Amino acid sequence: MxxxxxxxxxxxxxxxxxxxxxxxxxxxxxxxxxxxIDFMLGAxxxxxxxxxxxxxxxxxxxxLPNASTVTxxxxxxxxxxxxxxxxxxxxxxxxxxxxxAAKHNPASLANLSRYLLDAVGLDGRKVRRNARNETDSLSFRNVAHLCVVDETQMQAEVSPPLTGNYVTKTKEMSVLKVFLQNEDDSGLVAVESKSDLAKLSSAKVDVVDRLLQEIEAQLSDTPEASELRDQLARLNATIDQQSGSISQLVDRRSSITKGLGDEQRRFAAYESEWGDTTALKNRFKILDQRYSSDLARLATVREAGTLLGYFTAGTCAFCGAEPADQHKNTECEGDTTSFGAAVDEQASRTRALAEDLRATIEDVDGRRQELRRLAGQSQSTRQQLESDLAQLEEALASDHGELKELVSKRTSIERSLSLYDQVESLEKMKRIVVDESTAETAAVAATVSLRAQREFSVELSERLAAWGYPDADHVRYDALSQDVVAGDQLRAAHGKGVRAILHAAFSLSLAKYCSDREIPHPGFVVLDTPVLTYRPPDQDPLADGEPPRHVVDGFYRDIQRNATGQVIVMENTDPTEPLDEQTVDVVFTAREYGRYGFFPVRPNGDSDGSA
Known part of the structure; x- marks a missing residue:
């Protein structure tokens, strides 16, 4: 540049x-x-x-990908x-x-956006822009923030795939789906009637309300969650003092209790998805009825055209036959007029759409059968865990009666707290359904396959593990919240240093994920200050000092060995290990020696200083 x-x-x-x-x-x-760089990519x-x-x-x-160079x-x-x-x-x-031209124009090739998209194999893609399945042409500006990440964006609470712009949130989630699944939204059929959308949302709300009523009935005589947590803390302290020789049994019990809570949440998720698929199937049935109605109308049009021949002598409206050659009691054979051909063609298209829709309904039915199986499996697992838990509690009781009582109380409290967690999760889900703007992004998130989420999460975990990030195996990408989850918290809940390192991992992992699967990607990532502000999650983010050396070493070692494409990093700190021969090292000194900065020092002594 x-x-x-x-x-x-x-x-x-x-x-x-x-x-x-x-x-x-x-x-x-x-x-x-x-x-x-962002400016030269269309900002x-x-x-x-x-x-x-x-x-x-x-x-x-x-x-360019074809090895040619342009400026x-x-x-x-x-x-x-x-x-x-x-x-x-x-x-x-x-x-x-x-x-x-600087502005994207899907109808013209003479603009930067389509020039760059065509070069990387993304031109012509469509992305959803609202809940009515309306789509827009993919622009390179929809992609640029995933490749060029400035310092503000790196540390912001906004999720990595989003820009924070309320208007473009749905579209940005659809863009991420393009990279995770190499699948755009060209096949979406716009929904014309708002009543259909209202029925879908209403069905979801009904499912969530039913689940909430069941859980709240179980919590009718239970203290508030804050009081339960205080009781749990006191019980844990007492149990720790008295556990002694039975500590292994207590650890095993805690593991089973956690597994039971996880299984309860998983079962709740299956029930929620069951409600979603029920609403989706109802919506598809409405569309199927519409196709059937369209075919009936087309048949009526053809029949009406044929009947005209009985009352008005003249050329047949469908096959063009002269009156002398017409057969009143048989269907037209041979060539057809443009009118007849149009009726036939529209009927053929409608039948094809109806067949596709029925295939989709079969897919939904298949998923519902799978959900039924998974729910049954989850129920069996829960029963087994509850049985294992009961056996452990009996063993604890035989060793110490008082400890049994304490553990029983803790089990009851943890079960109640798990129910409170489910209530919070379901209420959040309900807010998502009610809030139309969030419902749009949730609809997009629902189209991101679990396999893509899982494989991208593995990529993300491996990258962070290479950098020495603590508990990297439990870091994952959650499509519903559109954010990275680390330490059981969304990225937005962490300090700015952790947010920066997680954003850097997200951008680099996405590039490698696409490269490994031959999914089109711009092929470069620019990161501004990814490690400078990082402090471990358990350390005060405002503490003075340098970022942990092992993380700095792991970061530079990993991007030199494992990153794909081009990676450009801006940093205030120096690497603690020598860089390899393939890495270009540009050093600004802000001193009289070496290179002062990006802009040359002027003859009058003014230096380059900039943001």
Whole structure:
């Protein structure tokens, strides 16, 4: 990337084909480089900084998947892009070989968005934009935030696949589905009637309300959750003091209790999905009835056209036969008129849609059968766990009667707390259904397969484990919340340092996930300050000092050995181990020696300092 101007020395930085590390103190231009890359990928504006004065044009060299090199040019004030079919790194600039509009236009190829999407194999994709299944053409700006992550975005509470823009939330979730499943929303059929949507939402609310009523009936004589937690804490302290020789039995009991709670939540999830599939099947039946009605109307149109021949002499409206050649009591044979062909073609299309719909209904029925099987299996598992729990409690009772009483109380309290957790989860689910905007994203999340979620979560866990992140095996991506879950908390609930490291892992894991499965992806990731602010989850995030060395070592070692495509990292701290020969190391010093920063030092002594 190069900034050029008529009276200033070019400011340039060259990125390697694999890993590039741009490091140095604050205010040396690292974050400005990230902003400039985003600007050259279609963002509306470039940051205004004093050091930019005198520079008129930005050049960004790109190696396309076909190995050819092009250079994009753009005024620092924005506007359209010039394209040079060559590697251009200095001025004066000639006339570009081509020009691309800055704004995405699905009807034209002459814009940057479609140019880049076509290069990486994503052009022509459709993504859902609302609950009515209306779709938009995929734009490169829908993708850019997954590849270019600035420092603010890195540390923000907003989930990695989202930008925080309320209007585009549904679309952003659909974009992530494209990368996780290589599947867009071209096949969605727009829902015209709001009443159909209302029936679907109503069915979901009814299911959740029924589950809530059942649980709340069990909690009718139970103290509040806060009081139960206080009781549980006191009981745990007493049990710890008295456990002694039976500690192994207590540990086993805790494991079974946790498993029982997990199984109860899993069973609740199956019941919830059963309600969803019931509502979905009802909705499909409405559509099937509509297709049947359409076919009946088309048949009526054809019959009416035939009957016209009985009353009005003339050429047949369907086959074009003259009156002398017409057979009043038989169907038309041979060629047809455009009117007859149109009726036949529409009927054929409608029958094809109806057949596809029935196949989909069969898939839903198959899933319902699977849910019935899973629920039965879950019920059996719960019964077995409850049986195991009862046996352990008997063993504890034989060793110490008082301890049995304490453990029994704890079991009761934990079961009640588990029910409170289920109530909270179900109430959250109900809010999602009621809130139309959230319901849209939940609908998109429901289309992300469990297999894709599981495989991407494995990729995410492996990456964090390589970095030395604690308890990385339990980190996962949750499609319903659209966030990374770590330490039983959403990423948004952690401190900014943990949020940054989890966001970096998300972006790099997504690139590798796509590469391993040959799913189209831009092929590069730009990260601004991924490790500087990181502190372990159990450490004060405001504590002074450097990030843990083993995490820094693990991060750089992993991206050099295992990252796919191009990775560009901006950091304030230096790596603690030597970088490999393939890594490009760009060092800004903010001193008189070495390279001061991105922009050259001016003759009057002004330096580059920037964000």
């Amino acid at each position: 190069t900034f050029v101007g008529s009276s200033v020395e070019p400011a340039t930085v060259e990125f390697g084909p694999a890993v590039t590390l741009v490091r140095g103190p604050s205010d040396t231009g690292k974050s400005f480089i990230v902003d400039a 509306n504006a470039l940051k205004e900084i004093p050091e930019r004065e005198g520079y008129s044009t930005v050049l960004l060299g790109i190696q 994009l040019s753009r005024s620092v004030d924005g506007g359209n892009f010039g394209v040079f079919y060559d590697d251009v790194r200095s001025g004066p600039l000639g006339v570009p070989d081509d020009t691309l």
